Amino acid sequence: MSSQAVATPEAIQQFNADIERHHLAALWNVAARLMPKEPEPRIQPYLWRWKTLRTLCLRSGELTPIEKAERRVLGLINPGLKDKYAATETLWAAVQLILPGEIAPAHRHSAAAVRFIIEGKGAYTTVEGDKCIMERGDLVLTPAWQWHDHGNESAEPMIWMDGLDLPIVRDLDAVFVEHGAARAQAVSKTSGGSERRFDQAGLRPAWEEPVTEASPLLNYKWAKTETALRRLAQVDASPFDDVALEYVNPTTGGPVLPTNVSLANDVVPIFTQRGCTGCHAGGGIGVDLGDLSLNGSANKIFGELTVEVSPTYNKVRVDLANPAQSLILTLPSFEPEPDAHPNATFTSPSDPDYLILLAWITEGAKQN
């Protein structure tokens, strides 16, 4: 039996008031909220109609001069994230309007941005001195900390969709911005230069090293993308996503904006959660026949994947030159093969675990 005296409700109340006053929290009072049994996402499904977005966007143009707004942007705020000003916990989404003759002044920030052009033709975004002319359907990148300004030299309003990793950068307390000295930055490079260098799939300048920080191609033109989609449709389609193309960094084949996947935090847990360690641990058949243990410390697994050579396939298990051809991805692959991997396979090229592994390898298979 406990010898402790029973606390009075008054004493508990006083205690709770005291800890609050000293900026403390009793974990036993908040544990359920901090660590629920299951994730409790705050975001809610919501549909923003283009008709509404467009009308309000154009109205903002009548009411708010660009000088006042800097960027004339309407953010899509998830009804569950009103205080966070975000579309999802990690992403900012918005529509932006720029009217003929306007300039949205040069700045750069730690958050990275993608833009999909929805309406208009002939406005530009200058990214680090490269003036990219934009039209409907284009994807334009402004990677983190690269100078960018927008201007509309056409006779039509232009509207696009912005996507930024702002909320997650903010969660890391890493948001900062710098404003340019001049409204529009100098066009110091050949206009559309990144396109001329890099927009021919499968070809890149021979004397340049692959660029891994962010895609060096800044404007993915819709006309080329549409042609590529239609050509692909003549020969093939995914059984899951129909005819779909992924925007990639033309020098690496990897994602256009790096995601900094961590080996220890993102990759290693997949092997356990996915049941790989059911066979690839201890005396399992994956160790017996494949000589591969996916169990243990991140350092040990790093060695198995990047240093050790597979006795059966006679190569290391990650392939930096051809990430998608890495054994760690092809063996438990979604591809139907006669010798399909037993039991544990990735379901499709959009399987999130598959994408995390692929991103880790594409970003250099670092010991991070």
Ligand code: HEC
């Ligand atoms: C049901 C048992 C089993 C499970 C579960 C399993 N594997 Fe395997 N794995 C094997 C066997 C058996 C081999 C050896 C045969 C071969 O190489 O095809 C192997 C071989 C491999 C190889 C090649 C090893 C080498 O270098 O020769 C890789 C890579 C691999 N598995 C990855 C995975 C991953 C990743 C997972 C989880 C997504 C997984 N395996 C889940 C049984 C399994």
Ligand SMILES: [Fe+2]
């Ligand atoms: Fe910006």
